[in-house]
Amino acid sequence: MANRTENPLRCSTSKKSNDRLMLIIGTCAGIVIGFLLGTSFPASSLTKMNISSTIVPPVNTVHGEDEKPEKSATRSPPSKGINSSDAAFHKIWVPSNPRGAEMLPPSIVEAESDFYLRRLWGLPKDDLPEVKPKYLVAFTVAYQQRNNIDACIKKFSDNFTIVLFHYDGRASEYDEFEWSKRAIHVSVPKQTKWWYAKRFLHPDIIAPYEYIFIWDEDLGVENFDAEEYIKLVKKHGLEISQPAVESRKTITWKITKRIPGIEVHREVEEKLGRCNDPHLPPCAGFIEIMAPVFSRDAWRCVWHMIQNDLVHGWGLDFALRKCVEPAHEKIGVVDAQWIIHQKIPSLTSQGTAQEGKSAFQGVRERCKREWTMFQKRMSRSEQKYLKDIASASSKSTLT
Numbered sequence: 001m002a003n004r005t006e007n008p009l010r011c012s013t014s015k016k017s018n019d020r021l022m023l024i025i026g027t028c029a030g031i032v033i034g035f036l037l038g039t040s041f042p043a044s045s046l047t048k049m050n051i052s053s054t055i056v057p058p059v060n061t062v063h064g065e066d067e068k069p070e071k072s073a074t075r076s077p078p079s080k081g082i083n084s085s086d087a088a089f090h091k092i093w094v095p096s097n098p099r100g101a102e103m104l105p106p107s108i109v110e111a112e113s114d115f116y117l118r119r120l121w122g123l124p125k126d127d128l129p130e131v132k133p134k135y136l137v138a139f140t141v142a143y144q145q146r147n148n149i150d151a152c153i154k155k156f157s158d159n160f161t162i163v164l165f166h167y168d169g170r171a172s173e174y175d176e177f178e179w180s181k182r183a184i185h186v187s188v189p190k191q192t193k194w195w196y197a198k199r200f201l202h203p204d205i206i207a208p209y210e211y212i213f214i215w216d217e218d219l220g221v222e223n224f225d226a227e228e229y230i231k232l233v234k235k236h237g238l239e240i241s242q243p244a245v246e247s248r249k250t251i252t253w254k255i256t257k258r259i260p261g262i263e264v265h266r267e268v269e270e271k272l273g274r275c276n277d278p279h280l281p282p283c284a285g286f287i288e289i290m291a292p293v294f295s296r297d298a299w300r301c302v303w304h305m306i307q308n309d310l311v312h313g314w315g316l317d318f319a320l321r322k323c324v325e326p327a328h329e330k331i332g333v334v335d336a337q338w339i340i341h342q343k344i345p346s347l348t349s350q351g352t353a354q355e356g357k358s359a360f361q362g363v364r365e366r367c368k369r370e371w372t373m374f375q376k377r378m379s380r381s382e383q384k385y386l387k388d389i390a391s392a393s394s395k396s397t398l399t
């Protein structure tokens with residue numbers, strides 16, 4: 001992961017030989033002092049020494065090691081309030097902490113992060129602008145499409161953190177664009193949008209962002225404005241959405257097609273036989289994965305549903321409805337802010353031709369295979385869950 005702000009103070013890579021010399025001198029001095037300390041205080045006296053904060057930062061484990069932990073049992077009970085020095089003798093176990101962090105005092109736990117860029121100097125509290133970006137947009141891009149990406153990003157205000165996933169490895173070439181400096185660039189060759197999303201858009205990492213756009217690179221945005229889009233999504237309570245599509249080619253799913261003159265729609269009539277239930281995909285509770293927009297909560301669920309090994313995300317769109325309730329109300333298409341799908345084959349040409357199949361064919365086949373695999377996994381998981389529930393309840397009635 002390469003964060004592309006300038007980083008002039010990388011401590012370990014200072015270019016000037018002067019700096020290097022200082023570093024060496026500093027290191028040597030440290031070793032000598034350490035050695036003197038070690039020899040002048042034998043191990044027994046070291047444990048008795050109350051190491052003050054001038055030498056070592058005051059960490060609980062260093063404090064008062066001369067006292068036996070058993071004593072803590074006879075001390076004043078915790079209800080009276082525990083001194084910080086007492087904390088060392090109380091084993092911490094907080095089950096409500098995030099998994100793996102139970103041994104930490106809860107108020108030090110920072111379970112969430114963000115993509116805000118910080119300075120290397122000054123006070124941390126002054127690092128960020130007063131209005132912090134509260135939305136996030138991530139594009140999966142090749143350099144070839146840079147002009148379209150530039151046009152897209154101009155439709156997203158400063159309220160957006162920009163993330164670019166470069167599947168062709170050409171991240172630094174985006175420097176020509178002014179916005180590139182404040183973007184987060186992740187460059188890993190030949191991976192898909194969902195591969196990146198699973199690895200770099202963990203819900204805890206992007207927790208401050210109210211809405212998350214995870215978009216393809218070949219979208220025309222002449223009739224789209226992100227701030228206006230979010231207003232509509234909020235107004236209509238859409239947790240998972242996409243802008244309506246005008247396409248130069250045929251549209252696979254009718255629900256994505258723009259209906260002029262209205263703000264949003266949530267359902268359509270499909271070809272005969274496609275929908276057994278008008279409230280289910282592809283007639284409702286459905287959007288495509290080309291330009292999805294998730295609310296923070298919806299993304300927290302969807303992220304967990306993305307399979308590690310299934311990289312194309314096919315089938316995911318049919319399952320999104322499992323993350324919101326009721327899906328036919330909270331999943332919808334925004335008509336008033338719409339996009340044009342240019343359908344430029346991009347990642348599909350990044351495969352490898354083999355066994356007499358073209359690169360495109362190979363990728364296509366994997367997409368379809370993944371769709372089947374995902375469907376099977378989902379139905380197996382649901383069946384297993386129902387079975388487990390049934391057996392658990394039958395056990396509880398037996399006892």
Ligand SMILES: *[C@@H]1O[C@H](CO)[C@@H](O)[C@H](O)[C@H]1NC(C)=O
Pocket residue numbers: 080081082083
């Ligand atoms: C902290 O320790 C000091 C000295 O042992 C004691 O006087 C004080 O009451 C303690 N404070 C609390 C909150 O227990």
Ligand SMILES: *[C@@H]1O[C@H](CO)[C@@H](O)[C@H](O)[C@H]1NC(C)=O
Pocket residue numbers: 157158159227
């Ligand atoms: C960014 O968000 C703030 C607060 O919601 C809003 O007032 C402002 O208009 C937004 N910026 C743009 C460019 O829309």
